[in-house]
Amino acid sequence: MDLAALGLTLRLAFVTTxxxxxxxxxxxxxxxxxxxxxxxxxxxxxxxxxxxQAAVALPLVLPPTVLGLYLLLGMGPATALGxxxxxxxxxxxxxxxxxxxxxxxxxxxxxxxQPLVLxxxxxxxxxxxxxxxxxxxxxxxxxxxxxxxxxxxxxxxAVLAFTHTVGEFGxxxxxxxxxPGITRTLSISIxxxxxxxxxxxxxxASLLLIxxxxxxxxxxxxRGARRTDGGRWLA
Amino acid sequence: MPETALSQTQLPHxxxxxxxxxxxxxxxxDFELRAPWTxxxxxxxxxxSSLLRAMCGFEVGGPATTIQFxxxxxxxxxxxxxxxxxxxRDIAYAPQSPALLPHLDAGRNVSFPxxxxxxxxxxxxxxxxxxxxxxLHALAExxxxxxxxxxxxxxxxxxxFATPGAKLLLLDEPFNGIDRATRDALLPELLRVAATRxxxxxxxxxxxxxxxxxxxxxxxxxxxQVVAQGTARTVLAEEARRIAAVLR
Numbered sequence: 001m002d003l004a005a006l007g008l009t010l011r012l013a014f015v016t017t018x019x020x021x022x023x024x025x026x027x028x029x030x031x032x033x034x035x036x037x038x039x040x041x042x043x044x045x046x047x048x049x050x051x052x053q054a055a056v057a058l059p060l061v062l063p064p065t066v067l068g069l070y071l072l073l074g075m076g077p078a079t080a081l082g083x084x085x086x087x088x089x090x091x092x093x094x095x096x097x098x099x100x101x102x103x104x105x106x107x108x109x110x111x112x113x114q115p116l117v118l119x120x121x122x123x124x125x126x127x128x129x130x131x132x133x134x135x136x137x138x139x140x141x142x143x144x145x146x147x148x149x150x151x152x153x154x155x156x157x158a159v160l161a162f163t164h165t166v167g168e169f170g171x172x173x174x175x176x177x178x179x180p181g182i183t184r185t186l187s188i189s190i191x192x193x194x195x196x197x198x199x200x201x202x203x204x205a206s207l208l209l210i211x212x213x214x215x216x217x218x219x220x221x222x223r224g225a226r227r228t229d230g231g232r233w234l235a
Numbered sequence: 236m237p238e239t240a241l242s243q244t245q246l247p248h249x250x251x252x253x254x255x256x257x258x259x260x261x262x263x264x265d266f267e268l269r270a271p272w273t274x275x276x277x278x279x280x281x282x283x284s285s286l287l288r289a290m291c292g293f294e295v296g297g298p299a300t301t302i303q304f305x306x307x308x309x310x311x312x313x314x315x316x317x318x319x320x321x322x323x324r325d326i327a328y329a330p331q332s333p334a335l336l337p338h339l340d341a342g343r344n345v346s347f348p349x350x351x352x353x354x355x356x357x358x359x360x361x362x363x364x365x366x367x368x369x370x371l372h373a374l375a376e377x378x379x380x381x382x383x384x385x386x387x388x389x390x391x392x393x394x395x396f397a398t399p400g401a402k403l404l405l406l407d408e409p410f411n412g413i414d415r416a417t418r419d420a421l422l423p424e425l426l427r428v429a430a431t432r433x434x435x436x437x438x439x440x441x442x443x444x445x446x447x448x449x450x451x452x453x454x455x456x457x458x459x460q461v462v463a464q465g466t467a468r469t470v471l472a473e474e475a476r477r478i479a480a481v482l483r
Contacts, residue, residue, distance in 0.1 A: 134347060
């Protein structure tokens with residue numbers, strides 16, 4: 001089995017999950033209107049939130065090649081953004097580990113945002129209202145009421161983002177190519193081995209991926225059975 | 236009673252005007268709160284809780300709702316509360332459902348307003364006093380799910396009484412789930428504490444006896460309208476006679 005590919009995959013999934021939790025928390029909080037007491041929102045505001053939610057969910061339905069294509073163009077010298085990124089990093093982001101992280105963040109974004117949105121929305125409104133009128137500011141309500149009560153959703157978001165990133169193929173191939181040790185993840189390594197008719201190695205790597213995914217999902221569901229919380233997104 | 240007259244002049248006054256449509260119910264009220272204790276009295280579904288919600292600054296009805304809520308402080312200054320977020324209205328509130336924070340024990344629920352209070356002048360005695368008032372010291376380390384309905388309601392009330400700097404105390408059916416004996420013991424205590432602190436109280440009830448015992452100002456609400464406002468004895472005279480007739 002390709003151990004370098006396994007190490008790279010786990011590193012990519014770990015970094016991506018950390019970045020995603022940081023990005024997805026404020027995004028989900030905004031979509032779910034999770035700070036302070038629930039407020040009356042204008043139609044424009046509601047529309048903006050729904051549009052953000054739809055945009056976040058796009059990677060669920062788009063072919064990874066579409067996402068990969070635009071990431072490749074966006075990171076390359078053909079666009080102003082790409083040229084700026086090259087100037088900042090000193091090299092094109094495409095075909096590098098940071099490039100893979102950026103691609104994985106976008107690709108797994110819905111898997112981190114959706115459980116958090118559901119978790120935040122599941123906090124009873126009267127708890128937030130009561131906390132607010134008893135003197136808690138918007139931020140305090142979020143930190144001391146919404147966040148602790150939605151805590152299980154963070155586990156759901158982290159497990160889903162991690163496992164989904166591990167299973168990523170198309171985006172990685174498009175923007176990472178297939179450079180051993182740098183961008184060749186386990187899923188791509190399996191593809192290569194099948195191409196070389198090396199079925200035994202492909203089998204081992206595949207079994208490992210199945211076991212990894214199964215254990216992670218089992219942990220999630222076992223927890224969801226004990227408590228009715230953010231895990232319900234999968235159920 | 237000269238004492239009452241004195242405390243009345245020291246209390247902040249409030250005025251609430253609401254028009255709102257809640258399903259089939261049309262709320263249209265405009266009243267002043269001047270008494271130390273005012274009871275919003277009326278049948279279920281008459282819009283009483285929505286009036287408390289309006290004072291708190293929560294969502295009430297659809298976009299056509301209009302709310303004007305003003306406070307006349309002791310020094311005569313008039314503040315419109317409409318632009319203030321709930322957290323800056325200096326209101327203590329005990330909702331109808333206890334709405335306790337499930338991840339905090341009873342003691343931490345009671346001290347929650349004290350902990351999140353932004354005012355630099357605050358006295359931690361307020362938490363201890365509230366725990367004592369509602370006899371909660373023994374229950375302080377229990378989680379909300381380990382409390383009975385009546386115990387949870389006492390925590391809910393204690394939390395409202397432990398809110399620092401409150402200029403108005405709103406109690407939505409405060410004795411829901413609390414037995415009569417406990418209620419009758421609590422009523423004079425709550426009256427006394429509210430009067431000592433100079434905080435006017437507005438409570439919601441459909442219990443005639445509770446309103447009469449409080450000797451409160453009663454605002455009778457039916458179908459979203461104020462149909463009478465005055466002392467409990469005058470506004471609830473008919474109900475009082477009916478109770479007396481049953482007992483005879």
